[in-house]
Every structure is written in C-alpha cells, then in structure tokens.
Amino acid sequence: QQQVKQSPQSLIVQKGGISIINCAYENTAFDYFPWYQQFPGKGPALLIAIRPDVSEKKEGRFTISFNKSAKQFSLHIMDSQPGDSATYFCAAGDSGGYQKVTFGTGTKLQVIP
Amino acid sequence: SAVISQKPSRDICQRGTSLTIQCQVDSQVTMMFWYRQQPGQSLTLIATANQGSEATYESGFVIDKFPISRPNLTFSTLTVSNMSPEDSSIYLCSVGFADTQYFGPGTRLTVL
Numbered sequence: 001q002q003q004v005k006q007s008p009q010s011l012i013v014q015k016g017g018i019s020i021i022n023c024a025y026e027n028t029a030f031d032y033f034p035w036y037q038q039f040p041g042k043g044p045a046l047l048i049a050i051r052p053d054v055s056e057k058k059e060g061r062f063t064i065s066f067n068k069s070a071k072q073f074s075l076h077i078m079d080s081q082p083g084d085s086a087t088y089f090c091a092a093g094d095s096g097g098y099q100k101v102t103f104g105t106g107t108k109l110q111v112i113p
Numbered sequence: 114s115a116v117i118s119q120k121p122s123r124d125i126c127q128r129g130t131s132l133t134i135q136c137q138v139d140s141q142v143t144m145m146f147w148y149r150q151q152p153g154q155s156l157t158l159i160a161t162a163n164q165g166s167e168a169t170y171e172s173g174f175v176i177d178k179f180p181i182s183r184p185n186l187t188f189s190t191l192t193v194s195n196m197s198p199e200d201s202s203i204y205l206c207s208v209g210f211a212d213t214q215y216f217g218p219g220t221r222l223t224v225l
Contacts, residue, residue: 034214043117043205043216044156089155093214100146101214103156 004092006104013111019077021107023090026071030092034101035064035075038087047088048075080111115140115210117217125223126196133192134220136206141186146207147179150219156205162189196224 005024013019025033034049050057050064050073057064063076077084087108093101116139126132136145147159159179160170168181182190193200201224206217 036216041219041221043218046213046215049213100144100158100161100209102158105155 004090004102004104006090006107008107009105010108011110013077013080013109015080015082015111015113017080017111019075019080019084019109019111021075021088021090021109022072023074023092023104024070024072025092027092027094028071029094032093032101033064033066033073034091034093035062036089036091036103038089038106044089077109080109082111082113085109085111114213115142115208115215117206117208117215119204119206119217119220121220122218123221123223125225127225128197130196131192131194132196132222133190134204134206134222136189136191136217138187138208138210140208140210142208142210143186144209145183145189146209146214147181147189147191148205148207148216150203150205152202159191159204193222196222198224200224 007022035047036044037047038044048059048062050066052068055066061078066073087106089106090104091101118137120135145162148156150156158171159174160168162168162181162183164183164186180192203219203221205219
C-alpha cells in the first residue's frame with residue numbers, strides 16, 4: 001500500500017483553539033482525500049473529504065486545505081471543543097479502486113477545557 | 114449512506130482456534146473491504162471482497178490465514194484462522210458506497 005504520512009501523532013488544544021493536523025502523500029494517482037474521526041470503541045466515521053480540483057473545503061468548524069503541487073493536505077478544526085477529542089485519520093484513495101483508501105498513522109486529539 | 118453491522122462485537126479466543134466475523138450492510142454494494150487495526154495503530158487493509166469472485170489480499174495477508182466469503186451483495190465474512198496472540202486486533206468491515214467509504218463498528222478480538 002502507498003504511504004500516507006500524518007503528523008502530529010498527538011495534539012492537545014485548549015477549548016476554543018484551532019487544531020491542525022497535516023498529511024502528505026506520495027502517489028500522484030490519489031484523487032480522493034477523506035478525513036475520518038474515530039472515538040474509542042467505534043469504527044472510523046467520515047468527517048469531511050476533498051478532491052484535488054479544489055484547494056479548500058469547509059464544513060462547519062472543519063476545513064480541509066489541499067496543496068496538490070506539494071502533495072499535502074491538512075485538517076483545521078476551528079473553535080475546538082472537548083467533544084472533538086478523538087483520533088483523526090487522514091486517508092488517500094484512487095477512485096479507480098472503488099474508494100479503497102490508504103490511511104495515515106492517526107492523530108490523537110485532546111481538547112482541554 | 115450505508116449502515117454496517119458486525120458480529121460479534123468482541124470475543125476472547127484461545128490460541129490455535131478460529132473465529133468468523135460477520136459483516137452485514139443495509140445496501141447492495143459491489144466491493145467490501147476488511148481492515149485490521151492493532152491497538153493504538155492505524156488501519157491496515159487485509160483484503161478486498163468482490164461478490165462472486167475470490168478476494169484480493171494485500172501484501173502480508175494470505176487466504177489460508179484470513180479466508181473470506183462474499184455470498185451476496187450485502188454480506189461478507191472474515192475468518193481469522195489458527196489464531197495467535199499477535200492476531201489480537203480490531204477487525205473492521207468497510208464498503209464503498211456513493212463515492213464514500215463507510216466502516217462498521219469493528220470486532221475487538223483478544224487471543225490468549
């Protein structure tokens with residue numbers, strides 16, 4: 001499987017702050033970049049996704065920024081809340097592979113009051 | 114969206130035995146995927162299961178250890194065979210549906 005690098009491994013943010021998680025990929029065939037949120041004991045749930053035809057996508061407090069030339073993308077969580085405390089995975093996929101994605105290593109986010 | 118259920122949700126098994134995990138989807142889907150997530154780690158794809166054909170396994174995973182069945186467009190099973198403590202993981206079923214990948218809640222397996 002092609003590698004997707006994710007950083008940081010863990011992140012502590014104050015309530016109301018901005019959480020930023022970064023990912024980089026290698027395979028230029030990737031054309032689908034989702035972010036997943038996973039709570040303990042649960043399967044990953046799709047949070048937001050982007051395709052390379054746009055440089056930014058925003059849904060509520062969550063924004064993906066995408067830099068095609070650098071092969072990097074990031075998740076920004078604005079006004080972070082304690083309920084956002086979870087593990088976040090970036091992923092990358094090739095639509096020709098029926099949405100099969102390769103996952104990053106995960107970032108454990110803790111939002112403290 | 115697609116709703117996925119898995120059985121069992123968790124199990125504790127003895128070394129050398131086998132466990133079959135079931136995955137049920139509420140919609141007909143072409144491809145189903147099985148992932149493994151070791152404690153505190155990321156997700157690793159085990160195999161892709163297409164209805165009516167043999168599953169395709171990723172590097173490091175073999176059919177004898179992880180046989181998969183895909184009898185119809187809404188159901189699949191993954192068997193973890195001849196288990197060892199190293200197989201202790203969460204096993205997740207996933208489907209691609211409407212341009213999105215959805216995951217089941219996972220099966221937490223502990224091998225003693």
